[in-house]
Amino acid sequence: MADENILLNVAGLSAAVDEKVILHDVDLTVGAGETHVLMGPNGAGKSTLGHVVMGDPEYTVTGGKITFNGQDITDLSTDKRSHAGLFLSFQAPVEIPGVPVSSFLRAISAGRPGVGDMKGKQFRKHVKELAEELNMDPAYLDRELGVGFSGGEKKKLEMLQLLLLEPKLAFLDETDSGLDVDALSVVSRGMEVYRKRCNGTLVIITHNTRILEHVDVNRVHVLVKGRMTAEGDASMIADIDENGFEQFEQAAAAAAE
Amino acid sequence: MAKQRTEVADIDRSLYDFSYGDSTEKLEAGLTPEIVREISEKKDEPEWMLQHRLKSLEIYRNMPTSDWGPSIAGLDMDNIVTYVKPNTDQKSDWDSLPDDVKNTFDRLGIPEAERSYLAGVGAQYDSELVYHNMQDTASRMGIVYSGIEEALHDPQWEPLIREKFMTLIPPTDHKFAALHGAVWSGGSFVYVPKDTKLDFPLQSYFRLNAKGAGQFEHTLIIVEDGADLHFIEGCSAPKYNVANLHAGAVELFVGKNAHLRYSTIENWSKNMYNLNTKRSTCDEGGSIEWVSGSFGSHVGYLYPMSILAGRKSTCTFTGITFAGTGQNLDTGCKVVLAAPETSASIETKSISKGGGVSTFRSSVVATPKAENSACSVSCQSLMLDDHSRSDTIPAMDIRCKHVDIGHEATIGRIGDDKVFYLMSRGISEEEARTMIVNGFADPVSKELPLEYAVEMNNLIKLEMEGAIG
Numbered sequence: 001m002a003d004e005n006i007l008l009n010v011a012g013l014s015a016a017v018d019e020k021v022i023l024h025d026v027d028l029t030v031g032a033g034e035t036h037v038l039m040g041p042n043g044a045g046k047s048t049l050g051h052v053v054m055g056d057p058e059y060t061v062t063g064g065k066i067t068f069n070g071q072d073i074t075d076l077s078t079d080k081r082s083h084a085g086l087f088l089s090f091q092a093p094v095e096i097p098g099v100p101v102s103s104f105l106r107a108i109s110a111g112r113p114g115v116g117d118m119k120g121k122q123f124r125k126h127v128k129e130l131a132e133e134l135n136m137d138p139a140y141l142d143r144e145l146g147v148g149f150s151g152g153e154k155k156k157l158e159m160l161q162l163l164l165l166e167p168k169l170a171f172l173d174e175t176d177s178g179l180d181v182d183a184l185s186v187v188s189r190g191m192e193v194y195r196k197r198c199n200g201t202l203v204i205i206t207h208n209t210r211i212l213e214h215v216d217v218n219r220v221h222v223l224v225k226g227r228m229t230a231e232g233d234a235s236m237i238a239d240i241d242e243n244g245f246e247q248f249e250q251a252a253a254a255a256a257e
Numbered sequence: 258m259a260k261q262r263t264e265v266a267d268i269d270r271s272l273y274d275f276s277y278g279d280s281t282e283k284l285e286a287g288l289t290p291e292i293v294r295e296i297s298e299k300k301d302e303p304e305w306m307l308q309h310r311l312k313s314l315e316i317y318r319n320m321p322t323s324d325w326g327p328s329i330a331g332l333d334m335d336n337i338v339t340y341v342k343p344n345t346d347q348k349s350d351w352d353s354l355p356d357d358v359k360n361t362f363d364r365l366g367i368p369e370a371e372r373s374y375l376a377g378v379g380a381q382y383d384s385e386l387v388y389h390n391m392q393d394t395a396s397r398m399g400i401v402y403s404g405i406e407e408a409l410h411d412p413q414w415e416p417l418i419r420e421k422f423m424t425l426i427p428p429t430d431h432k433f434a435a436l437h438g439a440v441w442s443g444g445s446f447v448y449v450p451k452d453t454k455l456d457f458p459l460q461s462y463f464r465l466n467a468k469g470a471g472q473f474e475h476t477l478i479i480v481e482d483g484a485d486l487h488f489i490e491g492c493s494a495p496k497y498n499v500a501n502l503h504a505g506a507v508e509l510f511v512g513k514n515a516h517l518r519y520s521t522i523e524n525w526s527k528n529m530y531n532l533n534t535k536r537s538t539c540d541e542g543g544s545i546e547w548v549s550g551s552f553g554s555h556v557g558y559l560y561p562m563s564i565l566a567g568r569k570s571t572c573t574f575t576g577i578t579f580a581g582t583g584q585n586l587d588t589g590c591k592v593v594l595a596a597p598e599t600s601a602s603i604e605t606k607s608i609s610k611g612g613g614v615s616t617f618r619s620s621v622v623a624t625p626k627a628e629n630s631a632c633s634v635s636c637q638s639l640m641l642d643d644h645s646r647s648d649t650i651p652a653m654d655i656r657c658k659h660v661d662i663g664h665e666a667t668i669g670r671i672g673d674d675k676v677f678y679l680m681s682r683g684i685s686e687e688e689a690r691t692m693i694v695n696g697f698a699d700p701v702s703k704e705l706p707l708e709y710a711v712e713m714n715n716l717i718k719l720e721m722e723g724a725i726g
Contacts, residue, residue, distance in 0.1 A: 054681050058673065082683035094678045098696030107692065108682040144696070161682060 006067075007032040007169050007201050008053070013064035015052045021062065022048045024226045024255075028203075030169065035195070035202045035215060037237065040223035041245045046205045047091060049223065050171040054088040055081050069168060083111065085168030089158040091175050095146035101157065102127070102141040105164060115164060130163050134189060152182035159190030169201040170194065174211055184211055191215060209241045224252035282342040283467065287335045290314060293439050296340050300406055300442070305419060313428035313438025320432045327556045327585035327614070332530045337502050339440040341383040341467040347404060349390040358382050365493065367462050370708055375489075376457035377402045381474055383467050384442040395455060401448040402459050405475055408446040418446065421477060425508040425536040425564075433504045433532040437473050441506065444474035447488065451512075454485035458520075458706065463505070465494040465525075471502035478519075482512035482540070489520045489706065493553065496526035500555075503529055509537035511545050513567065518546040522709050524716060525553035527583055532558050541567030541596075548704045549576040551588050552716045560618060562591035565599035565630075572601040577701040577713075580613030580645070581720050589618035589650075594627035594660065601632040606698060609638070609645035610720065616648040621662060623655045631661040638668040639697050641690070691721040 010028040014021060022045045030036050040046050052059050053066055055078040066074045073081055096104070105127055109115040118126060131138050136156045146154060162170055174187055188211065194200040204212065220237060222230040222245070229248040230236070284292055293314050297307040322329065345355050351368045352359070362368060362380055371378040377391030379402065386404040395402070401414070408414040428438035445461045465472040480486050494501060503525060511517045517537070525531050531554040537545045547561050563572035572592055580586040592601045607615040617636045638647040649666040671693050679689035694717055695702075702710040 051677075054677075056677050058677070077686070078677060078680035079683050079685050079689075082681055088681050090678060090681075094672070094675045096675055096679075096693060096696050098699030099692055104692075107684060107688070108679075110683075112683070165682070 005031040007069060008203075009067040010049075010053065011065050011067070013049075013052065013066065014062045015048065015059045016062050017059055022059065022226050023052065025064070026223070026226070026228050028221060028228070030201060030203060031218075032168070032201055033199050034218040035204070036219045036221060037212060037217050038203055038205045038221050038223060039207055039237075039240060039245075041207060041249075044223045045226040046207075046223050047173050047175055048226075050088050050173050050203070050205055053171060054078055054086060082165075082167075087162060087165060087167035087170040089162060089170065089172045089174075091173040093146055093154045093158055095144075095149075097144050097147050099145045100141070101143055101145055104145050105141070105161070108161065109164060112165065115166075127160075127164065130160050133163070133193060134159055134186060136160060150182075151180045152186060155183040155186045159186055162190055162194055163197070166198045167200075169203070171203045171205060174204060174206045174208075187211060188214055209237050212237055222248050224248045225256065227252050227255050229255070282344070283338050283470075284340040286338045286469065288314070288317075288339060288436075288440070292339060296440060296442060299340075299342070302409065303415065303419075306409070309423070309428075310439050313435050316428045317432060317435035317439055320429075320435055322432055326558055326587045326618075327616075329530055329532070329556055331555070332500050332502060334436075336469060336499070338467065338470040339473065340442055341470045343382040343385055343387055345387050347386050347407070348388055351388065354387060358387055361464060361466065362388070362462070365462065365464070365491075366708075367460075370460065374457060374706065374708065375460050376455055377459040379404065379445045379459075379461040381443045381461065381463045381472075383465060383470060383472065386443050386445070391459070392457075395459075398453050398455065399450040400453060400455060401446065403446055405444045405446040405477055406442075414446065414448070417448075417479070418477065421479065421508065421510060422475075423506070423508070425510075425538060426506050426534050430534070434506065434534055437475070437504045437506045437534070440471070441473045441475045443472075444476045444505070445478075447478040447486070449480045449484040449486045449515075451481040452483040453481070455487070458487040458489050460489040460491065463490070463492040465492075465501060465503065465529075468497045469499040469501065471504065473503075474505045476505070476507040478508070478517065479510045480512055480515045480517045483514050484512065485516045487518040487520070489709070491522050491524075491709075493524045494526045494529060497528050499528065501526070501529045502532065503554075504532045505534070507533075507535035507561075509535075509545065511537060511539040511543040511570075513540045514542040515540070516544050516546075518548070519561075520548040520705060520709065522550045522705070522712060523553055523557075523559075527553060527555050529554045530556050535559070535561040536564070537562070537572075538564040538566050539570035539572070542569050543567060544571040544573075547572075547574045547576070547590065548701065549574070549588075550701060550705070550709075550713055551576070551578040551586055552713075552720075554586065555584060557584075557586040557588060559586075559588045560591050560620070562593070563601065564593045564595060565601065566595050568596045569598045570596065571599065574601070574603040574605070575701050575704045576605040577698050578605070578607045578615050578617075579717065579720055580607070580609045580615040582611035582613060585614040585616075587616045587618055589616075589620075591620040592622070592632055594621070594623045594630040594632060594657075596626055597628045597630065599627060599630040603632070603634045604700065605636045606701060607636070607638045607647060608641065608694060608697065609647050610641035612644045614646045614648075616650060617666070618650045618652075619664075620652045621654070623657045623660045623662065625656050627657040628659050630657070632663070634664040636666040637697070638666070639694065640668065640670055641694070687721060691718055694721060
């Protein structure tokens with residue numbers, strides 16, 4: 001990959017919660033416009049990697065560097081990472097009682113080129129169109145953020161935000177969404193639109209391969225016990241589907257020695 | 258009311274914290290029968306009122322200060338000026354007021370609010386009402402909204418005031434009720450005749466401008482059978498480094514099948530001791546709705562009380578208290594279920610921050626007559642840091658077999674996961690916390706008229722500024 005095409009470069013990243021190290025010396029390079037998949041068994045640290053790249057203060061970065069779009073963002077606050085063009089869709093989005101979805105969407109759009117300059121009416125129309133694209137009932141926009149939403153509804157709202165903010169790179173934490181057919185189709189739809197319209201760059205976090213059925217994947221990364229143990233092209237997906245992660249676990253154990 | 262929330266605009270911190278000079282006429286600080294006589298004489302009151310004042314003073318002197326709740330040791334009555342007359346008479350035209358008074362209310366947005374959505378406005382400056390006006394439509398309906406002292410001089414209303422005045426809140430109720438009885442001044446009188454429904458709210462605004470003074474306004478509202486009224490009360494004061502005292506009294510009489518909604522946004526300055534008493538009684542099928550926001554004051558004791566005296570009368574109470582640095586706000590409400598099939602629903606929120614102390618105190622009494630009545634109390638508290646404090650003290654006195662009384666309380670913090678989620682969408686940490694707190698307060702702001710909801714959101718925003726370490 002030519003250097004000028006690199007959008008995200010994670011180099012030697014280690015991170016811990018309290019004293020417990022979750023990520024060990026992780027490398028990840030993603031080029032603009034590519035689709036990567038981050039796979040691994042439960043508890044491997046996949047979601048953690050997404051959160052650390054987004055700057056979740058729950059984790060302490062103990063080593064390494066994160067470069068995004070040519071800028072060292074290792075110490076940047078989460079909101080500034082978002083404005084730099086990073087996005088993380090959550091596995092389990094939070095609920096914020098009393099905050100209507102519509103005002104929330106307005107607030108997150110503020111200060112962004114394009115969507116932040118729209119007048120109220122134009123903005124509402126834009127949001128409504130995105131909602132329709134995702135088969136989302138516009139009535140959601142009047143509800144309180146996440147309160148009483150089903151898993152599928154929460155996913156829809158995450159995808160709506162992805163399409164609204166048009167980030168340069170999005171981590172989609174889909175660790176569990178394979179369990180829910182409704183959620184699965186929403187995510188697939190969201191990814192498709194994002195890729196086409198925004199020439200989006202994706203890192204899909206999953207251990208379920210069904211979500212990848214209609215996606216052209218450039219690279220696959222396997223994370224086991226907090227270590228990157230394998231990397232390859234899309235053919236790895238079928239292999240993992242058939243043989244699971246056992247083959248990588250030995251390598252991870254050896255690295256931990 | 259519109260349910261759409263408004264975008265919150267920036268407001269100037271100096272919005273409440275300004276003063277255009279002192280009123281002209283002050284009595285000596287402290288409290289003596291001479292001062293009480295002087296107040297009464299200035300007001301040219303009926304003899305019964307003077308006697309009421311003197312009797313109240315006697316009660317005040319013999320009554321101990323309560324031994325529960327936040328300390329009021331910083332309040333020295335010998336230093337409080339009980340009567341401060343502004344340098345004007347009452348007007349019904351803002352332009353006729355002296356510039357300092359007019360500018361004060363202009364900056365608080367009262368004349369503008371009157372033009373846009375109110376049926377009538379009363380504005381009190383220190384001890385006296387300086388402005389009173391009501392739309393012609395309301396007066397043609399027979400609604401009376403005037404200064405209570407003015408009504409006391411009107412032979413048509415004097416007997417009714419005499420019959421009701423301080424019967425819901427007798428001077429013997431507590432020490433500051435007695436003080437109120439002795440030195441009360443200003444306030445509003447509202448009378449809504451039978452079956453009369455007013456579509457727009459009436460509003461009173463109380464501004465205490467004088468340093469080291471007390472404000473003791475008396476609000477008396479009578480809503481006759483089948484009538485309907487929304488009354489709004491707002492209050493503020495500039496900050497001084499000496500103690501100020503507010504010991505008002507609000508007495509609300511709700512008739513058969515009548516409805517009264519009483520909304521308050523209290524934003525006294527943080528040198529204020531707010532020892533206010535509010536009480537209502539409802540006849541058969543009557544309903545009282547309280548909406549109460551407490552933001553200001555150094556120390557506050559505030560427990561609006563609803564006496565459900567008639568069968569099937571109801572009460573709802575929606576309240577929020579925000580206690581910041583240096584504030585100890587003891588708020589809540591009292592309900593007396595005194596008739597069969599009454600019902601009360603109480604929902605309160607409290608927020609404490611920067612070492613502030615917020616206490617929710619409730620009292621629910623079901624008398625032996627309260628068969629088949631119900632009362633639910635819910636209190637949610639949010640603590641914004643480790644050195645703030647939040648307490649819940651519910652009291653229930655049930656003297657009846659078939660009643661349904663429930664209480665639930667939760668105390669929580671702002672979840673770090675919520676802040677991270679919002680920040681991952683580009684919202685700054687301060688903005689994220691403000692958004693969560695505003696959302697927490699939303700059930701209350703939804704109940705307020707839009708202009709007040711905006712004011713409340715602004716107050717929260719101000720309180721949250723610099724909250725990030």
